Amino acid sequence: MADLKKLFYPSSIAVVGASRNPKKIGHLILKNLIEYGYKSRIYPVNPAADEVLGLKAYPSVSSIPEPVDVVVVSVPAPKVPEVIEDAGKAGAKFAVIISSGFKEVGNVELEKKVVETARKYGMRVLGPNIFGYVYTPSRINATFGPRDVIPGGVAFITQSGALGIALMGTTIMEGIGVSAIISIGNKADLDDADFLEFFENDPNTNIVLIYLEGITNGRRFVEAASRVTIKKPIVVIKSGRTEAGARAAASHTGSLAGNIAFYETAFKQSGILFAKSVEEAFDWVKALTWNPLPNSDRIVVITNGGGAGVQASDTLADNGLLLQKPPKNLVEEIRKFVPPFASLANPIDLTGMAPTDWYYKAVYAALNDPDVDSIVVLYCHTALTHPVEVADAIMNAVKDSGGLKKPMTVALIGGVEAYEGIKKLTQAKIPAYPTPERAAAAMAAIHRYVKYREYVTKRLSYLGGS
C-alpha cells in the first residue's frame, strides 16, 4: 500500500516547467497553486528564469535548498526522465507528471523508463498524461483547470483529462464541494486502488466519485472498493459500458476498456453505485455528500402537483423502491391545513393551491416524524407562489428542525425563477434538481447504498469480520 500522506500534506511543492508565458501549462499550474492559497513552500523550476510569478526560480529540483515532497512536472515527454532522475536524487517523494506523449500515443518504453527511474529513488508517480491534482484541506490546486474549487466531502478520481477538467467546472457551478480531484491519467504507477485506500481513511472525504476507463488489477480494485463502501459510498462512471463504447474507448486510450460483464459484476460485488451518465453521477453525489443516511426506506413524497408526484413514484419504482402509506400522524398533521380533496396517500399532494407556508408545515412535519426515513419534496412553479420563497420555506423547516437528520432531495420545476430557488437550496447544501425524476433518482441512490451496506455489514458480522 502506497503511503500518500506527503502527496496530500506536502511541506513543499516544486513545479518543473514553470514558464513565465501565461499560456503554458506549467505557468497555469503554478498560478493556481499560489492563488488557491497553498501555504507551504512553492518552488518554480525554470533554468531560464530568476523568478516566476513573484517566486524565486531554480534551475533544477536538485538546486532547491531542501528535498521537496512533490514535484509537478510539465516539460516535453522526452525530457521527463532526466527531471525524474534529478528529482529522485534530490530526495523528492512524489512526481506528478502532467506531460503527455507516453503510453497513450504508443511511447510505452519512455513511460516504463520514467517509472523505473522513480522507483530507483523510492519516488511514486501520479500520471503521466494528467491535468494535475487538488486537495482542498491543504489548499492545493496543482492543476491547469479552474481555480476556485469548493472545499467539501467529494473525492473525484478521473481517468479522462479533458472531460475531467470540464467536470471540475461543473462541481463549482453545482456548488459541490470536493476534498480531492485526482487526474489519474495513464496510471503508470499509482492507480485507483492506491487512492481508494487513502480516501477510505481520509476524514475529509465522505464520498468517492470515479470516472473510470479501465483497471489493470481488477482484484485489487474490488478489494479496495469493498473496504471503502462499508464506510462511504463510491459512485462510478464507467467509460465504455457498451461494446461500441468500449471500442471507442480502446481507440482513445490505446488499451481495451475490458470485459463489460466483469465490470458490472465487480461494481455490484463491491457496492459501487454505477452511473450511466455524468449527470446521474453528479446528481447522486450531491445527494450523498450533503445528506445523512436513512434508517430504512419509508420514503415520503410531498408535492403540489399530482403529475410531478407520479413521475417521482415511477422513478422510485424503477429503482425498486415502492412508496408505502405515509404515517398516520403525518397525514393528520397535514390534513389540518390542506383542502379536503387533497390526496394524502403517498405522494402527499398539497394541491396546486398550496402557498409557501404549507410547504414549511408539511416539510417540518415530515422531518420531525420518526416514522419517515427520507423525504422527496416536489414543487411546480404556479402563479400563486415564487420558487425562491418555497426554497426559503423548505430551508426554514430544515433549520427549525435542527438541520437535516434524515435525507431530503428537492425538485423545483419551472423556468428561471425555479433555477434561482435551486441555487439557493444548493448553497444551503440541500440537494435540489430541476425535475421530479432527478430528485427521486438521487434519493434512490442513497437508499440503494444503504441497502447494500446493511447487507454487507450483516454478512460481515455473521462471518465474524469487521
Place this chain on the structure above:
Amino acid sequence: MADLKKLFYPSSIAVVGASRNPKKIGHLILKNLIEYGYKSRIYPVNPAADEVLGLKAYPSVSSIPEPVDVVVVSVPAPKVPEVIEDAGKAGAKFAVIISSGFKEVGNVELEKKVVETARKYGMRVLGPNIFGYVYTPSRINATFGPRDVIPGGVAFITQSGALGIALMGTTIMEGIGVSAIISIGNKADLDDADFLEFFENDPNTNIVLIYLEGITNGRRFVEAASRVTIKKPIVVIKSGRTEAGARAAASHTGSLAGNIAFYETAFKQSGILFAKSVEEAFDWVKALTWNPLPNSDRIVVITNGGGAGVQASDTLADNGLLLQKPPKNLVEEIRKFVPPFASLANPIDLTGMAPTDWYYKAVYAALNDPDVDSIVVLYCHTALTHPVEVADAIMNAVKDSGGLKKPMTVALIGGVEAYEGIKKLTQAKIPAYPTPERAAAAMAAIHRYVKYREYVTKRLSYLGGS
C-alpha cells in the same frame, strides 16, 4: 372529428369571471390575453364591474354585442352550468373551462351536466380543471401561467395542471418555441385525439409533446397518433409507467392510469417517442423541432475529449445506434490540422489541444460531407478555449454551410461559461446540452423517429396506402 379552427383562430374571446382582483385566476388570464397581444376582440364578463383592465365589461356572455367564438370560464364549479347555458344560447362555439371541482373531486354529475348543456348548443368544451390554452400564431395566451411563451413549432398537450404550468416556464427558459399549449384537464369533451387531428395539419406545428395520464378511447388515440407520426414526431411522457406510478396516478386523478403494457404497445405501434422523464422529453423536443431529418444513420461524433466521446458512443449504443467509420474524405480533411496522434475513428477526437478554429473546420467539413447524415459535437471546457468562442465557431460553421441541412446536437461540458455557450447556441436554435449523454440521446431520438417513419412509409406504399 371536431373542427377546432375557431378555437385557434377566434374572432372574439370572452373571459367569464374576469375579476378586478389581480390575484384571481380570471384576472390573470385576461391580463395574459391582453398583454401577450391577442389582436381581435376581448370581452371581460363580470356583472360587478363596468370595466376590467381597461376593457368594457359585460354582465353575461349573452349581453356581449356579438356571438363570441371562445368563452373562457373561471367561476366556481357550481356556477359553470348557467354560464355554459347562457354562452350556448348566445352562440358561443367553444367553452374553455378553467374551473376545478368536477370529476377530479368526484363531481361526475356536474361535469356531465356541463357537457350536455354545451352539446345542446353545438358548443365544444376544453376542460374543465385546466390552466387554459395558448396558440402563438394567433397571439393567444389564455392561461394563468407565464406570459412570454416563445412562438415556435412545438404543440404541447398536458393533462397535468401544476406540472404543465411549470413546464411552460421551462419552455421559456430553454428557448423552446411553441405553437400551442393545451391544458387538457378532465377531457370531459375534447380529448388528445381531437387536438392531434388539428396539429396533424397545422402548418405552425412540427412536433407534438404530450404529458399523458390516461386515455379513454385508446383506438382513436392510436389512429390519430399514427397519422400524425407519418408527418411529424410525437413525444409522450406517460404518467404512471410503472405499477407503483399508476397507483399514484389513480389516487391523484381518481381514474386508473390504465394497463401499462397497453400504453407501451400503443406508443410503439403509432411511432410515438416514449420519454421516461420530463428532461428527456424536453431534450428530444429541442433536437426534433430545430433540426431537419437525416437521410440515414451515418452519425459522426466530434470531440476534444476521448472520455466525452466514449460516453456519447455508449448512449448511442443504448439506443441501437452503432458508430461507423467516418467517411474517408472527412478524415483526410481533419487530418490536415490535428496532431498525428489524434484518433480519427468515430468519435473523431480533435484532442484536448483543439483551439476553436479546429471546431469550426471539423464541423464545417462534416456539415458539407455528403456521407455524413448527422453530427454530435462534444466540447469539454479546457484552459485553452472559451466555451462561448467554441459556440461561435460552431454557429459560424453552420452559417457558412447555408444553415443546418442535417441534424446536429451539441454538448458543452463545464461550468458557468459552458452554460453561456449553451444559451448562445440555443438562441441560434442549435440544440445544446450540458452533458455528452444528453446530446447523444437527443440525436438518437431523431434517428429512432426517422427509422419508424421509413418503415411505415414503406409498408404503406406496399399496401397501396398513402
